Amino acid sequence: MSEFFFEVRTFAAPMKSNARQVGAVTESFRVGIDSQPALRHQSHMKLISGTAVAEKVIEECRREIAELATAGKKPGLAVVLVGDDPASRAYVRSKDKKCRDLGLHSVKLELPASTTQEELLAHVQSLNNDPTIHGILVQSPPPPHIDEAAIVRAIDPAKDVDGFHPINVAKLALEDSSGFVPCTPLGCQRLLIDAGIETKGANVVVLGRSMIVGKPMALLLMAKGIGGDATVTVAHSRTKDLPSITRQADIIIAAIGRPEFLKAEHVREGAVVIDVGINRVEAPDTAKGYKLVGDVAFDEVAPKCSAITPVPGGVGPMTIAMLMANTIKACKQS
Numbered sequence: 001m002s003e004f005f006f007e008v009r010t011f012a013a014p015m016k017s018n019a020r021q022v023g024a025v026t027e028s029f030r031v032g033i034d035s036q037p038a039l040r041h042q043s044h045m046k047l048i049s050g051t052a053v054a055e056k057v058i059e060e061c062r063r064e065i066a067e068l069a070t071a072g073k074k075p076g077l078a079v080v081l082v083g084d085d086p087a088s089r090a091y092v093r094s095k096d097k098k099c100r101d102l103g104l105h106s107v108k109l110e111l112p113a114s115t116t117q118e119e120l121l122a123h124v125q126s127l128n129n130d131p132t133i134h135g136i137l138v139q140s141p142p143p144p145h146i147d148e149a150a151i152v153r154a155i156d157p158a159k160d161v162d163g164f165h166p167i168n169v170a171k172l173a174l175e176d177s178s179g180f181v182p183c184t185p186l187g188c189q190r191l192l193i194d195a196g197i198e199t200k201g202a203n204v205v206v207l208g209r210s211m212i213v214g215k216p217m218a219l220l221l222m223a224k225g226i227g228g229d230a231t232v233t234v235a236h237s238r239t240k241d242l243p244s245i246t247r248q249a250d251i252i253i254a255a256i257g258r259p260e261f262l263k264a265e266h267v268r269e270g271a272v273v274i275d276v277g278i279n280r281v282e283a284p285d286t287a288k289g290y291k292l293v294g295d296v297a298f299d300e301v302a303p304k305c306s307a308i309t310p311v312p313g314g315v316g317p318m319t320i321a322m323l324m325a326n327t328i329k330a331c332k333q334s
């Protein structure tokens with residue numbers, strides 16, 4: 001049984017999954033079912049722990065950082081936040097904290113919402129020229145007066161650990177592994193691989209077409225090799241008859257940015273669901289006054305799934321772990 005799965009409960013749902021699962025996890029699971037006739041028509045839903053896989057990635061990072069240290073190199077990351085959006089501020093702080101925990105060089109620039117385009121460009125230029133900085137990330141979204149595309153283009157592509165620069169987008173499409181892949185889809189792919197979920201030949205529906213998640217996710221899944229070779233459909237807010245499309249999916253990646261959007265009617269029995277959403281919704285009875293929910297209506301979708309990620313504790317920790325991995329890669333390539 002993989003350490004990255006938690007068996008949640010047994011549901012009386014027929015096994016129809018085409019999402020082939022590989023590795024020790026599913027082998028033992030299937031053997032268990034085949035040897036017990038009473039369970040033959042039941043499906044076990046697995047909760048994929050992003051927290052556990054992220055910890056494994058972080059351990060790999062620790063080893064690489066130690067190796068770089070012997071060569072006198074220390075990866076450095078600069079995270080830039082413009083404005084005071086509370087969610088963005090929380091993300092930036094946790095990125096900075098993870099860097100410090102790992103012993104990376106970390107620069108956190110928190111700039112006022114009144115920062116001009118020219119001032120922000122000047123900060124990016126100075127980070128481009130700083131030899132102690134190997135990765136630069138400008139937290140998205142910036143305030144409306146900032147031309148985000150121009151800022152992204154101003155970042156040195158060799159330091160673009162977000163993978164948003166056109167050079168890195170092109171490298172992903174060209175399957176050139178020297179480029180940087182956006183951290184969230186890279187984390188989703190790593191989750192699928194570590195959970196032993198076979199993507200080769202699988203029908204995958206990516207729900208959402210953003211530059212941060214949907215588009216790079218589709219490119220990664222259709223690329224050749226491990227964690228790829230999938231047949232990918234990208235659906236979005238203008239897609240007609242969405243349930244008929246998502247019900248064809250062996251794997252659904254929900255990245256539409258709407259709280260609890262994906263319902264049981266969208267998912268067929270035995271599908272794998274990766275929930276990218278992190279939405280703050282009001283919860284007056286909690287201390288913070290809000291709670292985090294994903295893009296998936298977990299309680300009604302989970303019983304139909306062969307595997308699903310939770311929110312929190314799913315894709316979120318993977319995004320930060322892959323940012324650390326990308327920063328180390330940038331340092332190695334520098």
Ligand code: GUN
Pocket residue numbers: 137138139140141162183184212319
């Ligand atoms: N905002 C939400 N996700 C991301 C991300 O991965 N990178 C940046 N720069 N901003 C984000």
